[in-house]
Amino acid sequence: MKKVVLEETETDLRPAASARPVTTISGRPIEPLYRPEDVADVDYERDIGNPGQFPYTRGIHETMYRGRLWTMRQFAGFGTARQTNERFRYLLEHGGSGLSVAFDLPTLMGRDPDHPLSLGEVGKCGVAVSSLEDMEVLFEGIPLDQATTSMTINSPAAMLLAFYILVGEKQGVPEEALAGTIQNDILKEFIAQKEYIYPPRPSMRIIVDMIRYCTERMPRWNTISISGYHIREAGSTAAQELAFTLRDGIEYVQWCVDAGMDVDSFAPRLSFFFNSHSDFFEEVAKYRAARRIWARTMRDRFGAKNPRSWMLRFHTQTAGVSLTAQQPYNNVVRTALQALAGVLGGTQSLHTNSLDEALALPTEEAVTIALRTQQVIAHESGVAATADPLGGSWFVEKLTDDIEAEALDYFRRIDALGGMVTAVERGFPQREIQEAAFRFQQAVERKERVIVGVNDYVMEDKPIPILYIDEAVEKGHVESVTALRKRRDNGRAREALEDLKSAARGTANLMPPIIEASRAYATLGEMCDALREVFGEYEEPPVF
Amino acid sequence: MIIAKPGLDGHDRGAKVIARALRDAGMEVIYTGLRQSPEQIVAAAAQEDADVIGLSILSGAHLPICRRVLELIGERGMEGVELFVGGIIPTQDIPELKALGVADVFLPGASTRDVIAALEGVATRT
Numbered sequence: 182m183k184k185v186v187l188e189e190t191e192t193d194l195r196p197a198a199s200a201r202p203v204t205t206i207s208g209r210p211i212e213p214l215y216r217p218e219d220v221a222d223v224d225y226e227r228d229i230g231n232p233g234q235f236p237y238t239r240g241i242h243e244t245m246y247r248g249r250l251w252t253m254r255q256f257a258g259f260g261t262a263r264q265t266n267e268r269f270r271y272l273l274e275h276g277g278s279g280l281s282v283a284f285d286l287p288t289l290m291g292r293d294p295d296h297p298l299s300l301g302e303v304g305k306c307g308v309a310v311s312s313l314e315d316m317e318v319l320f321e322g323i324p325l326d327q328a329t330t331s332m333t334i335n336s337p338a339a340m341l342l343a344f345y346i347l348v349g350e351k352q353g354v355p356e357e358a359l360a361g362t363i364q365n366d367i368l369k370e371f372i373a374q375k376e377y378i379y380p381p382r383p384s385m386r387i388i389v390d391m392i393r394y395c396t397e398r399m400p401r402w403n404t405i406s407i408s409g410y411h412i413r414e415a416g417s418t419a420a421q422e423l424a425f426t427l428r429d430g431i432e433y434v435q436w437c438v439d440a441g442m443d444v445d446s447f448a449p450r451l452s453f454f455f456n457s458h459s460d461f462f463e464e465v466a467k468y469r470a471a472r473r474i475w476a477r478t479m480r481d482r483f484g485a486k487n488p489r490s491w492m493l494r495f496h497t498q499t500a501g502v503s504l505t506a507q508q509p510y511n512n513v514v515r516t517a518l519q520a521l522a523g524v525l526g527g528t529q530s531l532h533t534n535s536l537d538e539a540l541a542l543p544t545e546e547a548v549t550i551a552l553r554t555q556q557v558i559a560h561e562s563g564v565a566a567t568a569d570p571l572g573g574s575w576f577v578e579k580l581t582d583d584i585e586a587e588a589l590d591y592f593r594r595i596d597a598l599g600g601m602v603t604a605v606e607r608g609f610p611q612r613e614i615q616e617a618a619f620r621f622q623q624a625v626e627r628k629e630r631v632i633v634g635v636n637d638y639v640m641e642d643k644p645i646p647i648l649y650i651d652e653a654v655e656k657g658h659v660e661s662v663t664a665l666r667k668r669r670d671n672g673r674a675r676e677a678l679e680d681l682k683s684a685a686r687g688t689a690n691l692m693p694p695i696i697e698a699s700r701a702y703a704t705l706g707e708m709c710d711a712l713r714e715v716f717g718e719y720e721e722p723p724v725f
Numbered sequence: 726m727i728i729a730k731p732g733l734d735g736h737d738r739g740a741k742v743i744a745r746a747l748r749d750a751g752m753e754v755i756y757t758g759l760r761q762s763p764e765q766i767v768a769a770a771a772q773e774d775a776d777v778i779g780l781s782i783l784s785g786a787h788l789p790i791c792r793r794v795l796e797l798i799g800e801r802g803m804e805g806v807e808l809f810v811g812g813i814i815p816t817q818d819i820p821e822l823k824a825l826g827v828a829d830v831f832l833p834g835a836s837t838r839d840v841i842a843a844l845e846g847v848a849t850r851t
Contacts, residue, residue, distance in 0.1 A: 286732065286733035286734055286784055287733060289733070290733045292733065297762060298732065298733055298760060298762060299733065300732070300786070300789055300790070300793070301732065301784075301785075301786030301787075301788070301789030301790050302732055302733050302734075302784055302785075302786045305784055305785035305786055306734075306784050306785055370735075374735050374736070375735025375736070375737060375759055376733075376735045377735075414736075414738070415736075415737075415738050416738050416742075502738075504833075505833065505834055506816075506832045506833045506834055507834055539813065539832075539833045539834075540813065540814075540815050540816070541785065541813065541815045542785070615741055618738050618741070618742055619741075619742055619745055622742050622746075622837065625836075626836050626837060626838060632834070635834040636834075636836070642816075644816050644817060647815045647817060649815075650785060652788075652789070720758075721758065721759065722758075723756050723757060723758030723759075725740075725741040725744040725745050725748075725756050
């Protein structure tokens with residue numbers, strides 16, 4: 182029986198397979214062999230350089246991981262602030278070196294838990310933080326002058342930063358001592374993740390205000406994490422992820438420069454966040470190309486003089502979209518390979534996904550395996566011993582060049598449209614990603630791409646243990662926000678919200694009135710509603 | 726048929742890929758866009774005289790949302806309308822969803838062919 186199947190495979194599939202070019206997961210054709218002549222145009226000093234030297238293709242630090250390992254930063258958050266506070270302490274006790282907060286959808290969308298659209302969403306895919314009160318609980322017992330915190334929040338980023346500043350203030354930690362990152366990347370929300378509130382232009386104004394505030398007062402704070410992760414998860418190719426992310430970065434820099442800021446005053450605090458997908462060498466090449474493009478763009482397009490403005494620092498997360506619900510233990514292997522690509526690509530920090538995330542939020546056991554995966558790579562594999570070990574591979578250098586060229590071609594198309602905000606308003610990157618996602622799905626269904634356990638090597642699964650978020654979390658959280666609204670000084674909260682609205686109508690920086698409203702325990706939903714009143718809400722035309 | 730994204734989640738890759746595959750298979754598809762309440766979704770289904778509502782939910786809110794959509798289908802007397810759900814759904818929740826009245830659940834990795842076949846089954850019954 183087995184023999185018959187094999188023979189069938191040979192007769193049926195071989196001609197088709199040989200007729201089709203071998204491609205990466207992004208559809209890029211790959212040659213059977215690469216040789217020195219493929220990279221004959223590459224000049225080592227000009228195009229590659231040593232680690233720590235312009236254009237930083239080989240990494241931003243001279244010693245890379247010999248000097249310091251990447252930060253193992255596991256994104257976590259679920260249920261109430263109290264529950265997530267416990268998970269944070271667990272991660273810190275088990276060798277995690279930084280915190281990373283996942284918020285629930287009502288928080289991400291600037292809604293209070295008792296809003297009708299929050300039904301069923303409270304505490305589900307992240308922690309519910311609806312006011313300063315919740316933030317105080319979230320960081321209880323975690324001294325903010327010792328932790329570095331990453332907060333994945335975009336439309337309401339200014340409010341969550343205000344909460345964080347105020348928690349620091351209560352702990353006696355001044356804002357200039359706070360270290361961390363806030364995602365704050367609204368362009369990729371319009372492009373991919375779709376958690377926007379206001380239209381693009383007022384959203385950009387909030388970001389420029391926040392960058393200015395942080396530049397003046399929070400020297401250790403990374404003001405935006407310019408993110409390709411979500412672009413890739415939405416179905417883009419590797420080159421689209423690279424191109425749209427870096428072009429988003431250019432847009433933020435341009436808006437800040439246009440607002441009168443000196444490029445070297447804020448650019449060193451910009452950081453990036455990339456996906457690590459399954460096509461190993463393509464991912465490594467993507468990170469190397471990213472550093473080279475950014476260094477040249479910052480120096481040549483914006484005239485930045487500070488080398489720290491040229492250096493692209495980035496966080497990596499393994500590809501959630503590559504995880505399968507079928508045979509979920511295979512996901513540990515996928516994640517390990519993706520994590521290795523991130524490390525060989527020179528990432529500054531890394532999140533490894535858990536094996537059960539195609540099914541639900543991860544259990545503590547699954548999160549532990551994900552963290553251990555990084556520790557095995559760091560301490561057992563030997564890959565951290567030397568910088569950019571794949572540099573000089575004819576294949577990797579050629580792939581780096583090709584991805585760079587494809588990204589620069591997208592830059593030209595977006596510049597011709599009038600910049601990224603206009604391109605987003607016209608749906609250009611959205612359509613490109615949608616097409617790529619559909620092509621990939623078709624390739625999987627035609628079995629041109631094998632997904633182990635999904636369209637090949639299929640078998641029956643036994644259910645695995647899953648983390649459940651009790652529906653009681655929602656009820657309890659609604660009650661606590663209702664109680665806060667009764668307990669606080671409502672006159673003061675109302676006045677602070679009015680001040681926020683009048684600042685929004687004018688041109689003053691929005692950060693100080695947001696901090697004052699947060700201090701008065703105005704809720705997140707109330708502050709976002711105040712801005713909705715002034716800026717309006719964005720609606721995307723439903724196109725497929 | 727109506728393909729809808731209820732709740733606050735914006736991850737619309739799956740909804741869009743499915744909507745396009747169904748359209749390419751010759752079905753009449755309306756995609757509601759993001760952030761539709763159960764009330765809006767059922768009203769759209771009534772207005773378009775849809776046989777099928779397909780919900781894409783990745784946020785973990787599938788139980789309360791499906792419960793509410795089925796209640797509204799019942800209240801409006803739209804008994805012929807079948808509800809399908811796709812997304813990040815723990816296998817342990819599938820029996821409860823089916824007991825509520827969900828016709829079928831599609832998990833990550835489901836092919837558009839499987840989805841098309843299941844929905845064509847409904848179309849031939851009605």
